[in-house]
Amino acid sequence: MPYNEALRPFKEKVTTKDGSQTLYSSEFDECYHSTNDGALNETLQKHIIPALTLLPPKNKIVILDICFGLGYNTLATIYYCKLHKISTKIEIISPELDEALVRSLKDFVYPVEFDILKPVIEQLSQNLYYKDEQFNIDILIGDARATLINIEQKIDVIYQDAFSPKKNPLLWTKEYFTMLRKLCNEDAIMTTYSSATPVRMGLWESGFKLYAPPKSSVRSGTIASLGILELESIDMELKLQRNPNAKSLKDSEYQ
Numbered sequence: 001m002p003y004n005e006a007l008r009p010f011k012e013k014v015t016t017k018d019g020s021q022t023l024y025s026s027e028f029d030e031c032y033h034s035t036n037d038g039a040l041n042e043t044l045q046k047h048i049i050p051a052l053t054l055l056p057p058k059n060k061i062v063i064l065d066i067c068f069g070l071g072y073n074t075l076a077t078i079y080y081c082k083l084h085k086i087s088t089k090i091e092i093i094s095p096e097l098d099e100a101l102v103r104s105l106k107d108f109v110y111p112v113e114f115d116i117l118k119p120v121i122e123q124l125s126q127n128l129y130y131k132d133e134q135f136n137i138d139i140l141i142g143d144a145r146a147t148l149i150n151i152e153q154k155i156d157v158i159y160q161d162a163f164s165p166k167k168n169p170l171l172w173t174k175e176y177f178t179m180l181r182k183l184c185n186e187d188a189i190m191t192t193y194s195s196a197t198p199v200r201m202g203l204w205e206s207g208f209k210l211y212a213p214p215k216s217s218v219r220s221g222t223i224a225s226l227g228i229l230e231l232e233s234i235d236m237e238l239k240l241q242r243n244p245n246a247k248s249l250k251d252s253e254y255q
């Protein structure tokens with residue numbers, strides 16, 4: 001399924017329920033965040049808090065943020081660490097198709113919680129890169145799947161936050177999740193807003209164990225891991241027994 005570069009520049013600002021701003025993408029016919037959950041609230045509750053609380057203690061964490069977009073996941077990671085005085089060294093690798101969007105973020109209106117991160121935002125917008133004593137962030141411009149091939153680091157956390165399977169299916173197929181699986185450390189954790197059966201099937205078929213996220217103020221998604229988590233397990237074998245027609249998305253359907 002090809003991307004539509006002609007529509008890529010056309011975006012509209014949208015105010016979400018928690019007051020934070022997101023954008024509507026004409027190319028994907030979707031907003032970058034749930035307008036009901038709120039851009040900042042969704043980011044924290046669906047990605048940052050589950051990932052950083054469930055991951056075992058480490059001296060360094062490598063995060064794969066799919067895709068950078070408006071940068072909420074990456075910026076909220078830094079914000080959360082500063083707020084809770086987490087000093088662990090963190091490397092964030094984030095593919096992003098839309099370079100012009102990233103370049104424009106120095107002028108985007110972020111929530112006040114990100115005011116302390118203005119120097120980070122400016123450097124990322126200008127250089128596609130940021131580094132200090134604790135954080136090392138690389139935005140890799142281009143198609144995410146092409147980017148994955150060149151990643152050498154072992155990943156501890158994946159924020160699976162691409163546009164939806166209906167709009168950007170090649171970032172939700174079994175083959176895609178298999179690529180992610182090969183990059184992961186054995187205790188890696190993946191967070192995603194999607195609870196769709198084809199997505200869960202693809203994760204399960206790729207070797208991930210699936211869990212229901214902790215209860216929060218946002219709609220439930222899925223947590224996937226290669227290790228055992230103290231969460232409610234999602235029984236995909238039972239799901240398949242009850243629905244023999246359940247299947248994952250496949251690359252061949254979209255090429």
